[in-house]
Amino acid sequence: MRLSGYEALFFWIFALAAIFAGLLTVMARNAVHSALFLISSLVSVAALFVLAGAEFIAGVQILVYVGGVMVLFLFVIMLVNVGAEEKGRDEIFNKQKQVAASLIFCFLLVAGVLYAVSEGYKGMQARNTTPPEQIAAQQAQRDRSLAVGATRTSRITDDTEQVGSSLYRYAALPFEIASVLLLVAIIGSVMLARTLKQEVSADDVDPETLQEEKALDPELAQLEPRSE
Amino acid sequence: MLNFFIPTLAFLFQQASGSRLSQTWDAATHPDLAKFLVIGALLFIIGVAGVLTRRNIIVIFMSIELILNAANLNFIAFSRYLQETGNANAVAGQIFTVFVIVVAAAEAAIGLGIVIALYRNKETIWVDEIDLLKW
Numbered sequence: 001m002r003l004s005g006y007e008a009l010f011f012w013i014f015a016l017a018a019i020f021a022g023l024l025t026v027m028a029r030n031a032v033h034s035a036l037f038l039i040s041s042l043v044s045v046a047a048l049f050v051l052a053g054a055e056f057i058a059g060v061q062i063l064v065y066v067g068g069v070m071v072l073f074l075f076v077i078m079l080v081n082v083g084a085e086e087k088g089r090d091e092i093f094n095k096q097k098q099v100a101a102s103l104i105f106c107f108l109l110v111a112g113v114l115y116a117v118s119e120g121y122k123g124m125q126a127r128n129t130t131p132p133e134q135i136a137a138q139q140a141q142r143d144r145s146l147a148v149g150a151t152r153t154s155r156i157t158d159d160t161e162q163v164g165s166s167l168y169r170y171a172a173l174p175f176e177i178a179s180v181l182l183l184v185a186i187i188g189s190v191m192l193a194r195t196l197k198q199e200v201s202a203d204d205v206d207p208e209t210l211q212e213e214k215a216l217d218p219e220l221a222q223l224e225p226r227s228e
Numbered sequence: 229m230l231n232f233f234i235p236t237l238a239f240l241f242q243q244a245s246g247s248r249l250s251q252t253w254d255a256a257t258h259p260d261l262a263k264f265l266v267i268g269a270l271l272f273i274i275g276v277a278g279v280l281t282r283r284n285i286i287v288i289f290m291s292i293e294l295i296l297n298a299a300n301l302n303f304i305a306f307s308r309y310l311q312e313t314g315n316a317n318a319v320a321g322q323i324f325t326v327f328v329i330v331v332a333a334a335e336a337a338i339g340l341g342i343v344i345a346l347y348r349n350k351e352t353i354w355v356d357e358i359d360l361l362k363w
């Protein structure tokens with residue numbers, strides 16, 4: 001795969017944007033700033049997905065990550081807001097020795113991964129004997145067979161169609177398992193986020209713990225008798 | 229003698245550096261699979277650094293999202309590569325990415341539920357103060 005022309009330009013713009021936004025995510029003092037930088041990083045990566053010809057995944061990325069997961073993150077940041085961090089009183093990183101050790105580890109990981117990528121890519125190129133011109137010609141051939149858009153300047157991709165048919169043809173069972181996983185996650189997060197009062201009124205507290213908590217908070221005793 | 233050598237050396241040097249420069253320029257203006265993999269690797273390392281160095285558990289979760297996203301980028305890049313060169317199921321990478329996104333969403337929901345429960349009980353989101361499992 002070789003991008004060229006404006007694709008290459010946009011590749012570099014979005015790649016640098018993704019990496020800078022990722023760095024700022026990790027370095028921002030305020031957790032809300034972190035979340036916003038992460039959103040811009042995710043959007044840049046979605047743009048890279050479009051450049052790699054995965055329009056459907058780019059849309060899913062923006063809808064699910066930016067529209068769903070990040071909003072969840074922002075709500076939780078609001079619920080557990082810690083003022084000391086934002087005012088600069090509290091340290092946002094771990095102790096210096098831990099940070100130094102983990103940064104050394106990360107640099108080693110960078111070196112190892114980059115070496116592995118370059119060596120592996122050389123091997124892949126050696127194995128791949130088709131000349132790039134021929135691949136580009138094949139790609140152009142495939143593009144010509146796509147339907148023309150309404151403006152007649154572009155063609156309509158069939159990526160979504162391919163992903164959809166492939167998802168139900170080859171990955172039907174994992175698809176069902178994923179839906180069960182999401183159900184478990186919904187129920188689990190609802191169970192985890194209940195308050196003690198909600199747990200008491202649902203009669204879901206260990207009797208010993210309940211006695212201890214009642215001694216601390218007499219209001220709980222009023223909630224407890226629940227005859228059905 | 230000198231009249232002969234200096235222009236020759238200059239020519240050779242120009243040739244060598246010129247070809248290397250044009251190679252670099254060609255590689256930069258035609259990003260290929262390796263560039264995608266490098267970007268994915270850098271995002272992954274940034275995420276790992278965030279997980280290892282930050283104290284705020286919510287930012288650690290965000291770094292995990294960054295790591296998963298880097299893996300997605302690699303899947304998509306290889307999917308495109310296989311579409312052009314291989315005869316494997318060409319959109320397998322994209323399907324895998326869908327599942328990674330599903331698992332990331334489930335993980336975020338559960339993790340943030342744990343964060344809320346933890347904050348109710350311990351009144352802190354600093355990971356070095358959360359040591360319930362230590363004795």
